[in-house]
Amino acid sequence: MSxxxxxxxxxxAGTDEEFMRFWSSVNxxxxxxxxxxxxxxxxxxAPEARYRYANVVQWESPEAWEAxxxxxxxxxxxxxxxxxxxxxxxxxxVIHAGSVEA
Amino acid sequence: MSxxxxxxxxxxAGTDEEFMRFWSSVNxxxxxxxxxxxxxxxxxxAPEARYRYANVVQWESPEAWEAxxxxxxxxxxxxxxxxxxxxxxxxxxVIHAGSVEA
Numbered sequence: 001m002s003x004x005x006x007x008x009x010x011x012x013a014g015t016d017e018e019f020m021r022f023w024s025s026v027n028x029x030x031x032x033x034x035x036x037x038x039x040x041x042x043x044x045x046a047p048e049a050r051y052r053y054a055n056v057v058q059w060e061s062p063e064a065w066e067a068x069x070x071x072x073x074x075x076x077x078x079x080x081x082x083x084x085x086x087x088x089x090x091x092x093x094v095i096h097a098g099s100v101e102a
Numbered sequence: 103m104s105x106x107x108x109x110x111x112x113x114x115a116g117t118d119e120e121f122m123r124f125w126s127s128v129n130x131x132x133x134x135x136x137x138x139x140x141x142x143x144x145x146x147x148a149p150e151a152r153y154r155y156a157n158v159v160q161w162e163s164p165e166a167w168e169a170x171x172x173x174x175x176x177x178x179x180x181x182x183x184x185x186x187x188x189x190x191x192x193x194x195x196v197i198h199a200g201s202v203e204a
Contacts, residue, residue, distance in 0.1 A: 004144055006156055008110070024198075031200055038201035042106055042194030045164060049192045054108055056158060062147060090151045092144030096126075098133055099140035 001093065002037065003062055008088040009053035018083040019053070026076050030057075035064020051088070062091055103195065104139065105164055110190040111155035120185040121155070128178050132159075137166020153190070164193055 011019045023041070030036060037058035044052045059065040113121045125143070132138060139160035146154045161167040 003147070004142070006108075006144070006158075027198070027200075031202070036202055039199065040106070040196050041198035042108070043197045045105070045193045045195060050190050051192060054192070054194055056108075088152050090153060090156070091147045092156055093147060094142050095145045096129070096143035097141065098129075100133070100138055 001061060003059050003065065004092045004094060005055075005057040005059055005065055006090050006092060007055045007057070008051035008090075009055075010050075010086045010088075011052050012084060013047065015083050015085065016052075019085055022083055023053070023055070026073070027055075029072060029076055030068055033064070033068035035060035035068065065091065103163060105161050105167065106194045106196060107157075107159040107161055107167055108192050108194060109157045109159070110153035110192075111157075112152075112188045112190075113154050114186060115149065117185050117187065118154075121187055124185055125155070125157070128175070129157075131174060131178055132170055135166070135170035137162035137170065167193065 009019070009023075027039065027041070031039065037060060039055060039057040042054045042056070044054075059068075111121070111125075129141065129143070133141065139162060141157060141159040144156045144158070146156075161170075
C-alpha cells in the first residue's frame with residue numbers, strides 16, 4: 001500500500017532561508033532511499049498561516065518510510081546548528097480521490 | 103498559477119462517520135466549481151495523530167478557490183446538525199518537487 005507522509009512546519013518569520021537549507025539537505029538524503037516515490041514541498045501564500053511549509057511525500061509503504069529514518073537521517077536532524085522550528089509529521093492513506101477529468 | 107489547498111481536520115474519536123458524511127457533501131459541492139482540479143483526502147494511519155484527516159486539493163488559482171466559497175458553501179458548513187470538529191485550512195504554492203523517475 002503506497003502511503004502519503006505529510007510534514008507541517010512551523011517556521012518562525014525571518015528564518016526561511018536557513019530552514020530551506022536544512023530541509024533541502026534532508027530532502028536530498030530521503031529521496032535517495034528505497035521506497036521514496038515523490039514529493040511536493042509547499043509554502044503558504046499567507047505569511048500568517050499556522051503552518052507556513054508543508055511537504056507532501058509519497059512512499060511505497062510505511063515500512064520503507066520507517067527504514068529511511070536511519071542513523072544518517074538522525075545525524076542530519078540533530079546537527080547542532082539547526083534552525084529553530086517544530087514540525088507535525090503524519091503518515092496517511094488516501095481514502096478518497098477525484099479530479100475534474102474523472 | 104495553480105495552487106494547493108491543504109485542509110487539516112481535528113476529528114474527535116468516534117465521530118468519523120458523521121465527519122465523512124459532512125466532508126463528502128462539501129466535497130461534492132466544491133468539485134463542481136470552476137477552477138477545481140483534483141483532490142486527495144487522507145486519513146492518518148495512527149489514531150492518535152494531531153490531525154487525523156487531511157485533504158489536499160489542487161485549484162487553478164487563488165481566485166477560483168475564493169470564488170468557490172460562496173453562499174452555497176456557507177450554507178453547507180453552517181448547517182445546525184454539523185459534527186464537532188475544527189480545521190486548519192491553508193493555501194499553498196509548490197516550491198519544490200521531485201520523483202524517483204526524475
